[in-house]
Amino acid sequence: MSEHSHEDLASLTRRIAACRICRDTPSGPPLPHEPRPVLRVGAGRALILICGQAPGARVHASGIPFDDPSGDTLRSWLGVTRETFYDEDCIGIVPMGFCFPGHDSKGGDLPPRKECARTWHGPLFALLPPPRLMIALGLYAQRYHLARVGRPDLAARTLHDSVRNWREVWTATSILPLPHPSWRNRAWVARNPWFESELLPVLRQAVGDALGPRGIEPPAT
Numbered sequence: 001m002s003e004h005s006h007e008d009l010a011s012l013t014r015r016i017a018a019c020r021i022c023r024d025t026p027s028g029p030p031l032p033h034e035p036r037p038v039l040r041v042g043a044g045r046a047l048i049l050i051c052g053q054a055p056g057a058r059v060h061a062s063g064i065p066f067d068d069p070s071g072d073t074l075r076s077w078l079g080v081t082r083e084t085f086y087d088e089d090c091i092g093i094v095p096m097g098f099c100f101p102g103h104d105s106k107g108g109d110l111p112p113r114k115e116c117a118r119t120w121h122g123p124l125f126a127l128l129p130p131p132r133l134m135i136a137l138g139l140y141a142q143r144y145h146l147a148r149v150g151r152p153d154l155a156a157r158t159l160h161d162s163v164r165n166w167r168e169v170w171t172a173t174s175i176l177p178l179p180h181p182s183w184r185n186r187a188w189v190a191r192n193p194w195f196e197s198e199l200l201p202v203l204r205q206a207v208g209d210a211l212g213p214r215g216i217e218p219p220a221t
């Protein structure tokens, strides 16, 4: 039995906060900066869990997830205020990689570090109670969480196919697949008007149902 077999959530999140695997014993090239794990699970009571990709450079600097234009877009999709978004009893945030992975040669963000899911996601999701609503942002999170809940067959090859299939995924798993709210996906959103006309109303209703009396804000017009 490992020394961490009966670990509680507070102890696990302390170990995650101190994690330096991608600097000291990485699977590939080491992180080009000091790791700074960014996630929010509080006491593990979040009604909604947002599972995304990895922090960007701005979030790496602030330590606050989605404290950037992507976060503003996400909050408008969800129809929630910053106050609700950052209330850990309302919303938890667990990306596939907890640290900013650095930039690729074109200046884009690298994929989430694989070390993170291999090391931390198993014990973390074993300790987190199932939320009322899980939102998977981007393909990495969609593939991981659909496999985790026993439906890897629903994982699509492309982000478009993954999100286009949202009704089947939602019905089968209670996971809502969304694109990452990055500016890089603005053109995709514009090309796929069903996302705003069909999926977002269902998302906002699901958010309102999950938050219950805490309520949600009307979407920005």
Ligand code: SF4
Pocket (backbone or CB within 6 Å): 016, 019, 020, 021, 022, 023, 035, 036, 037, 097, 098, 099, 113, 115, 116, 117, 119
């Ligand atoms: S990305 Fe994950 S595994 Fe890598 S240093 Fe950060 S917390 Fe540790």
